[in-house]
Amino acid sequence: MLVELSVNMSTSCSLERVFSPRSSPFSSSKGTITWIDGRGLIVCRGKEEQSGCSAAKHGNNLRHVKETGSTDCSTSAATGSLPHSWKSSCKAAASFKSLLMTAQEETVGGIARLNRSSYVRRTVQRRCVSPSTPVVTNVLVPSREQFADETDYMKAGGEFIDLVQLQAKKPLQQAKIAEKLKPLSNELFDLVVIGCGPAGVSLAAEAAKQGLNVGLVGPDLPFTNNYGVWEDEFAALGLENCIEQTWKDSAMYFESDTPLLIGRAYGRVDRHLLHEELLKRCADGGVQYLDTEVERISDADENGSTVMCSNGAMIRCRLVTVASGAAAGRFLEYEPGGPGTTVQTAYGMEVECDNFNCDPEIMIFMDYRDYQSWGTEPCPDSEEFKNVPSFLYAMPVSKTRVFFEETCLAARPTMSFNLLKERLLIRLKAMGIKVLHMYEEEWSYIPVGATLPDTTQQHLGFGAAASMVHPATGYSVVRSLSEAPHYAAAIASALRSGTKNFNGYSLSSQSWKQPKAAALEAWNALWPMERKRQRAFFLFGLELILQLDLTGIREFFGTFFELPDWLWKGFLAAKLSSLDLVTFALFTFMVAPNSLRYRLVKHLMSDPSGLYLIRTYIGLKGSPELPASKETR
Numbered sequence: 001m002l003v004e005l006s007v008n009m010s011t012s013c014s015l016e017r018v019f020s021p022r023s024s025p026f027s028s029s030k031g032t033i034t035w036i037d038g039r040g041l042i043v044c045r046g047k048e049e050q051s052g053c054s055a056a057k058h059g060n061n062l063r064h065v066k067e068t069g070s071t072d073c074s075t076s077a078a079t080g081s082l083p084h085s086w087k088s089s090c091k092a093a094a095s096f097k098s099l100l101m102t103a104q105e106e107t108v109g110g111i112a113r114l115n116r117s118s119y120v121r122r123t124v125q126r127r128c129v130s131p132s133t134p135v136v137t138n139v140l141v142p143s144r145e146q147f148a149d150e151t152d153y154m155k156a157g158g159e160f161i162d163l164v165q166l167q168a169k170k171p172l173q174q175a176k177i178a179e180k181l182k183p184l185s186n187e188l189f190d191l192v193v194i195g196c197g198p199a200g201v202s203l204a205a206e207a208a209k210q211g212l213n214v215g216l217v218g219p220d221l222p223f224t225n226n227y228g229v230w231e232d233e234f235a236a237l238g239l240e241n242c243i244e245q246t247w248k249d250s251a252m253y254f255e256s257d258t259p260l261l262i263g264r265a266y267g268r269v270d271r272h273l274l275h276e277e278l279l280k281r282c283a284d285g286g287v288q289y290l291d292t293e294v295e296r297i298s299d300a301d302e303n304g305s306t307v308m309c310s311n312g313a314m315i316r317c318r319l320v321t322v323a324s325g326a327a328a329g330r331f332l333e334y335e336p337g338g339p340g341t342t343v344q345t346a347y348g349m350e351v352e353c354d355n356f357n358c359d360p361e362i363m364i365f366m367d368y369r370d371y372q373s374w375g376t377e378p379c380p381d382s383e384e385f386k387n388v389p390s391f392l393y394a395m396p397v398s399k400t401r402v403f404f405e406e407t408c409l410a411a412r413p414t415m416s417f418n419l420l421k422e423r424l425l426i427r428l429k430a431m432g433i434k435v436l437h438m439y440e441e442e443w444s445y446i447p448v449g450a451t452l453p454d455t456t457q458q459h460l461g462f463g464a465a466a467s468m469v470h471p472a473t474g475y476s477v478v479r480s481l482s483e484a485p486h487y488a489a490a491i492a493s494a495l496r497s498g499t500k501n502f503n504g505y506s507l508s509s510q511s512w513k514q515p516k517a518a519a520l521e522a523w524n525a526l527w528p529m530e531r532k533r534q535r536a537f538f539l540f541g542l543e544l545i546l547q548l549d550l551t552g553i554r555e556f557f558g559t560f561f562e563l564p565d566w567l568w569k570g571f572l573a574a575k576l577s578s579l580d581l582v583t584f585a586l587f588t589f590m591v592a593p594n595s596l597r598y599r600l601v602k603h604l605m606s607d608p609s610g611l612y613l614i615r616t617y618i619g620l621k622g623s624p625e626l627p628a629s630k631e632t633r
Contacts, residue, residue: 139166148329154341155447156327163417163443167224170440174222174272180279181216181289189215189317190495192307194294194331195324198223199463199480201278203323206488208285212495215315216282217307218324220291226348226403226442227269228363228395233478233573234267242277244270245397247363252561254368254554262561264569266363268395268403290315294324297331300458304515318495318515319522321460323480326447328465333454342412342449342542344474347420348405348442350397351435353428360396367392368554374430381423388415389550390423401439404428409474409553410448410545417443446474449542452532455523458516462487466526470574472541479574483526490525494518529619533578536609536616537585543609544599552599559592578617 141162147153157164177196193204196218204216231246246267251259282289290313297320298306307315322331358364368391372379379385388411395403406424408415428435449471453461462468462480469476497513513521548556560568567584570576576584589597604610 139169141165146330147327151341152327152329154343155329155450156325157445158341158343158414160345160414160417160443160445164445167443167445168221170222170224172222172224172271174275175279177216177220177279177289178291180283181287184215184217184288184290184313184315187213187316188304189213189288189315190319191215191491192217192305192315192317192320193462194218194307194320194322195463195465196221197323197325197463198274198278198477199465199468199484200321200323201275201282202481202484203321203462203488204287205278205281205285206484207491208282208287209485210488210492212488212492214285214287215317216287216289217292217294217309217315219293223271223275225271225444226350226405227271227274227477228393229267229269229478230569230573231265231267233482234269237478237481239274239277239481242270242273243267244273245395247361247395249362250365251362252366252557253364254558255370257369259362259364260558260561261362262365263565266365266395294331297322297459300515300519302514302516305459318512319458319460319491319519321462321491322465323462324465326450326464326469328461332459332461332465333457334451334467335454337451340412341447342410342546343414344408344410344444344446344448345415345417345420346393346405346407346442346444347417347424348393348403348444349424349435350401350403350439350442352401352437352439354400354434354436355432356396356399356402357432358394358396360399363396364392364394366557367394368550368557370550371427371430379426381419381426385423386550389553390415390420392424392427405442405444407444410542412546446476448472448474449539452527452535453523455527456520457523458519460491460519460522460526462526467535470572471535471538472545473572475572475574487522487526491518491522494521494525530578533616534574534576534581536613537578537581538574540603540607540609540613543607544603547603547607548599552596555593555596559588559596562591563587 139162142156142165144153147156153161190212191204191207192215193200193207194217196216200216200218204214208214229243231240231243234240234243244267246265248265249261250264250266251261253259290309290311292309292311292313295308295310298308304316304318305320307317307320309315322328324331368389370385371392372382372385388408390406390408393405393407397403404424406420406427408420446469447464448469450464450467450469452467453465460466462484464476468479468483470479495512495515495518497511512518545553545556560571563584564587567576567580567587570580571584589600592600604613
């Protein structure tokens with residue numbers, strides 16, 4: 001629905017909004033506006049004027065992002081060089097902002113309110129890689145003010161939030177959660193899970209299996225990421241039927257064209273089947289669902305918490321677990337300090353190509369070859385590639401259809417999707433691969449090494465919100481799926497203080513612990529001291545990776561995959577105990593070349609992550625988080 005808004009400016013604006021029966025109009029001296037009650041999901045668009053300004057080119061975006069004017073081979077949220085009419089529209093945006101502030105000030109009683117966490121429409125402009133590639137896409141992006149702080153904003157995507165949201169809101173055809181689960185009732189829940197990704201849905205299902213009354217809250221969105229997993233790990237979770245394709249082996253390339261085969265099968269997850277399987281488990285357990293965003297969680301009291309939603313719903317529960325992704329600073333408190341947000345980024349595309357000269361039975365797990373030296377013309381990125389390397393990851397669907405992805409394992413500052421896409425296209429050209437058709441693009445953005453949540457708070461976390469992403473690898477999904485049963489059991493045990501038996505008969509009554517005490521017990525189950533020691537070791541590895549150039553990264557992974565299988569497999573899966581990790585370090589030192597040994601010793605003795613590792617292992621109380629780190633490159 002379009003609502004005309006006139007203000008004192010040289011052009012007029014239109015407001016595009018999603019209509020809701022709960023929405024109400026607001027009038028002020030500066031104009032008239034309507035919005036979604038409790039959320040303010042509003043998009044402002046300037047009308048095309050006589051100058052011929054192209055709506056498709058400029059995206060009709062009044063909330064201009066950085067005026068980069070970028071039209072390179074990658075993706076940009078760009079406004080380009082703005083014509084006169086759009087400069088006027090920028091003035092319109094200022095007037096519009098004033099109107100919004102007036103709306104906030106003049107709304108009374110909380111009956112209808114426009115909050116700061118509004119959404120704006122961004123136009124994402126992409127270069128055409130193949131004739132089938134769309135060039136411009138509109139996406140609704142949460143405003144910067146919606147996040148708790150700059151760290152929270154960075155976790156959500158930071159300057160790349162447009163593409164992160166574009167990835168999250170792909171229009172994939174998957175079952176709607178609301179069609180599979182019962183609607184949320186007006187009752188006291190034992191547990192409310194916020195977030196409908198794999199972590200949240202799996203935890204809700206497992207908690208319901210423990211006999212808890214569980215509510216699931218969050219936007220009804222599909223699983224959009226391409227998940228690659230080790231076949232044996234997914235089979236151990238009982239999810240082998242959710243793997244759509246398996247490769248018998250995985251290959252590594254470092255310098256030579258001869259691959260290192262590690263003898264481990266790899267699988268590609270069928271996103272639709274995984275979504276359906278997890279929802280089926282929820283339905284079997286009686287999980288109830290509400291399709292809405294959460295505004296805030298009330299201050300917890302001795303009776304529990306209240307989850308306040310953007311549609312006006314208020315949900316009472318004994319405990320609430322936030323599993324809505326890494327950017328959870330609005331709901332959870334985190335330990336102070338830390339090295340700052342480090343991000344693993346990857347740009348991928350599934351394409352039809354004419355010449356993929358690799359065995360389709362083997363997936364390429366990691367290719368660190370210097371493809372930029374293969375061409376006849378010098379590459380402008382050649383020196384940066386040697387200092388901040390990225391690798392190719394490829395899953396051949398057939399001999400001509402392949403999912404390619406260029407990945408930066410970790411970088412500070414974050415490596416842009418623009419650069420990753422440019423590197424991937426140059427790499428494919430150097431390999432003699434011509435893209436004929438694009439089926440899908442992917443923008444993977446994974447914050448790693450985030451600080452731990454405050455484990456004394458009453459609100460719980462799970463998945464990326466609880467800093468469960470592997471700091472050194474970025475692995476998260478399999479860990480969340482494997483940890484969900486144990487964490488759900490811990491929550492159920494924490495809530496139940498026990499049963500009372502009467503004279504040996506089966507008759508019993510259930511009593512419940514205070515939510516605060518139950519939360520402390522649950523947090524201790526998720527982040528015991530042993531896991532904090534493991535995490536300190538992984539953080540040490542992350543900080544080492546950040547400092548390695550192309551030569552160093554090749555030496556490191558060449559050494560890594562020479563270790564006994566149980567060590568490197570356990571490291572990737574975060575299954576090694578703190579003592580096992582000491583064994584891992586000793587084996588690595590023995591196998592490594594002298595140059596890598598020197599790097600390891602130097603890193604341990606001089607980098608803050610080395611001191612943090614030692615202090616955590618020997619159990620010094622009050623061991624601080626890692627100090628904030630400077631950009632490493």
